[in-house]
Amino acid sequence: xxxxxxxxxxxxxxxxxxxxxxxxxxxxxxxxxxxxxxxxxxxxxxxxxxxxxxxxxxxxxxxxxxxxxxxxxxxxxxxxxxxxxxxxxxxxxxxxxxxxxxxxxxxxxxxxxxxxxxxxxxxxxxxxxxxxxxxxxxxxxxxxxxxxxxxxxxxxxxxxxxxxxxxxxxxxxxxxxxxxxxxxxxxxxxxxx
Numbered sequence: 001x002x003x004x005x006x007x008x009x010x011x012x013x014x015x016x017x018x019x020x021x022x023x024x025x026x027x028x029x030x031x032x033x034x035x036x037x038x039x040x041x042x043x044x045x046x047x048x049x050x051x052x053x054x055x056x057x058x059x060x061x062x063x064x065x066x067x068x069x070x071x072x073x074x075x076x077x078x079x080x081x082x083x084x085x086x087x088x089x090x091x092x093x094x095x096x097x098x099x100x101x102x103x104x105x106x107x108x109x110x111x112x113x114x115x116x117x118x119x120x121x122x123x124x125x126x127x128x129x130x131x132x133x134x135x136x137x138x139x140x141x142x143x144x145x146x147x148x149x150x151x152x153x154x155x156x157x158x159x160x161x162x163x164x165x166x167x168x169x170x171x172x173x174x175x176x177x178x179x180x181x182x183x184x185x186x187x188x189x190x191x192x193x
Contacts, residue, residue, distance in 0.1 A: 031165045
């Protein structure tokens with residue numbers, strides 16, 4: 001089955017980015033409570049809540065703004081900005097030492113996730129192949145979210161066990177750089193009007 005180039009790039013981008021995040025997401029609470037002075041399981045819960053609230057509000061704001069503008073270059077810029085924050089996140093985890101820094105990082109990550117997903121959905125929806133919508137959205141879900149999370153979690157658990165958290169965070173950050181590099185190939189293919 002033929003899938004257009006933009007959808008393929010977006011699917012591979014999401015796959016790699018989600019593998020990256022899944023490398024440490026299942027064990028992040030262990031790292032936080034074991035490394036950040038005064039951090040508890042409740043601290044982890046609050047950081048996830050901060051991320052979720054910021055992402056939810058910001059994504060709606062970004063999406064409304066994207067819908068008001070024609071063309072996809074603004075979508076692309078927002079996708080790049082979100083990807084850049086996605087690169088920062090795993091590297092920053094190595095250096096945070098306080099609960100307030102964790103909360104700030106969670107909020108920043110929420111803004112990055114909001115920017116990335118608002119732009120991602122917009123571009124994906126514009127370029128989905130006619131008469132393949134169900135299949136391509138299913139690829140988004142299965143390949144981009146589920147399979148990638150399974151691979152990332154399994155490999156991440158092994159990586160943390162064998163190499164430790166810091167090395168795993170650096171691997172995750174490197175994968176985010178690779179994913180961000182992929183989206184650069186979108187630019188010449190996007191609509192200007």
